[in-house]
Amino acid sequence: MLHAKISGIGYYVPEKVVTNNDLEKVMDTTDEWIQERTGIQERRYGKKHLETTTTMGARAATIAIERAGISKEEVDFIIFATLSPDYYFPGCGVLVQRELGITQSEAGALDIRNQCSGFVYGLSIADQFIRSGMYKNVLLIGAEMHSMGLDFSTRGRNVTVIFGDGAGAVLLQPTEDPDKGILTTKLHSDGTFAEKLAFENPGAHGGYHLDKRGEAHDLQYSDATYGEMFINEHMIQSGQIFPVMDGQFVFKMAVQKFPEVIMEALASANLTTSDIDMLIPHQANLRISQFVQRKLGLRDDQVWNNIQRYGNTTAASIPIALCEAIEAGAVKPGDLVCLAAFGSGFTWGSALLRW
Numbered sequence: 001m002l003h004a005k006i007s008g009i010g011y012y013v014p015e016k017v018v019t020n021n022d023l024e025k026v027m028d029t030t031d032e033w034i035q036e037r038t039g040i041q042e043r044r045y046g047k048k049h050l051e052t053t054t055t056m057g058a059r060a061a062t063i064a065i066e067r068a069g070i071s072k073e074e075v076d077f078i079i080f081a082t083l084s085p086d087y088y089f090p091g092c093g094v095l096v097q098r099e100l101g102i103t104q105s106e107a108g109a110l111d112i113r114n115q116c117s118g119f120v121y122g123l124s125i126a127d128q129f130i131r132s133g134m135y136k137n138v139l140l141i142g143a144e145m146h147s148m149g150l151d152f153s154t155r156g157r158n159v160t161v162i163f164g165d166g167a168g169a170v171l172l173q174p175t176e177d178p179d180k181g182i183l184t185t186k187l188h189s190d191g192t193f194a195e196k197l198a199f200e201n202p203g204a205h206g207g208y209h210l211d212k213r214g215e216a217h218d219l220q221y222s223d224a225t226y227g228e229m230f231i232n233e234h235m236i237q238s239g240q241i242f243p244v245m246d247g248q249f250v251f252k253m254a255v256q257k258f259p260e261v262i263m264e265a266l267a268s269a270n271l272t273t274s275d276i277d278m279l280i281p282h283q284a285n286l287r288i289s290q291f292v293q294r295k296l297g298l299r300d301d302q303v304w305n306n307i308q309r310y311g312n313t314t315a316a317s318i319p320i321a322l323c324e325a326i327e328a329g330a331v332k333p334g335d336l337v338c339l340a341a342f343g344s345g346f347t348w349g350s351a352l353l354r355w
């Protein structure tokens with residue numbers, strides 16, 4: 001049966017390394033606190049004014065396309081996953097098409113906003129397009145330029161220390177080989193706790209959700225026009241234009257949902273945890289990955305972690321980690337690779353693929 005396989009993969013991380021000690025200089029935090037709670041030692045930040053989510057995505061995409069052995073003009077669909085787009089709209093899908101110089105092809109471009117599970121969702125979408133026979137060369141990119149949207153004061157330290165910039169991309173093509181490619185994908189969501197990890201402003205909520213939490217009055221909306229409710233000086237001054245996160249709540253949900261969705265994928269493919277050769281968890285927090293590893297009974301060499309060096313790169317974390325694992329020879333042809341992600345929404349998902 002027709003399904004998708006990854007024919008080319010690439011990643012790009014910016015040159016600038018930002019250590020925990022560098023963050024100590026701008027906010028009240030310590031290397032010890034960050035490493036103990038998250039495992040993160042350093043992360044990368046893109047070059048201001050010179051790099052964006054789109055340009056980093058394009059660098060990763062160029063490598064993926066070259067490795068797939070096709071020309072960029074042959075890409076017939078683009079999927080771009082990010083929570084830190086260059087613009088509110090249009091999305092990075094069309095911007096990367098322009099950056100790659102392939103607008104003449106008029107290939108479709110789709111942006112998906114599923115945060116940390118964006119890459120797994122994108123993989124599933126690409127697989128469905130390929131299974132249906134609609135497209136033959138689907139480019140999937142996950143990229144983030146978090147550094148442009150974080151609060152570097154002590155107020156934002158619980159979120160800011162976690163995130164880093166980077167991009168990963170894959171080029172997917174059809175195969176009929178049952179021993180190669182994507183075996184299954186599982187996608188889930190539960191919007192009950194949407195604001196537990198969110199970037200609310202600017203936005204068209206007009207204070208609606210905030211009001212339910214009894215906080216809208218702070219926003220002084222009473223005399224505001226609609227436009228001022230979308231973004232205003234008060235939001236900027238009070239830091240409401242930065243992401244918010246209830247870290248402990250997110251942690252508890254993540255350690256429950258990661259193993260659940262991995263077991264679901266394995267069961268649907270008639271496989272067990274002992275069949276997994278390599279688990280690539282979304283790099284949310286090293287403690288979360290270690291918990292999942294223990295729960296599934298996997299050895300250290302069966303789980304790829306690089307959060308120590310890059311922090312959490314959201315939609316980019318899985319393709320960067322997968323690409324590194326392949327380049328290091330830790331994933332070999334025929335291996336069963338399990339990808340899994342959990343994040344804001346909440347949304348979560350998994351994918352099993354035979355490399």
Ligand code: COA
Nearest residue numbers: 029030033037116157158161247248250251284285342343
């Ligand atoms: N440096 C130093 N102290 C910090 C800090 C920082 N960067 N960030 C928060 N703190 C402080 C808090 O203010 C709090 O201080 P208090 O006890 O005086 O009030 C204390 O550390 C504990 O904060 P808490 O948020 O309870 O810490 P935690 O043990 O839950 O660790 C996270 C915080 C964010 C590392 C952890 O909750 C986490 O990783 N959660 C999951 C997040 C995640 O994966 N997000 C992405 C999902 S895809």
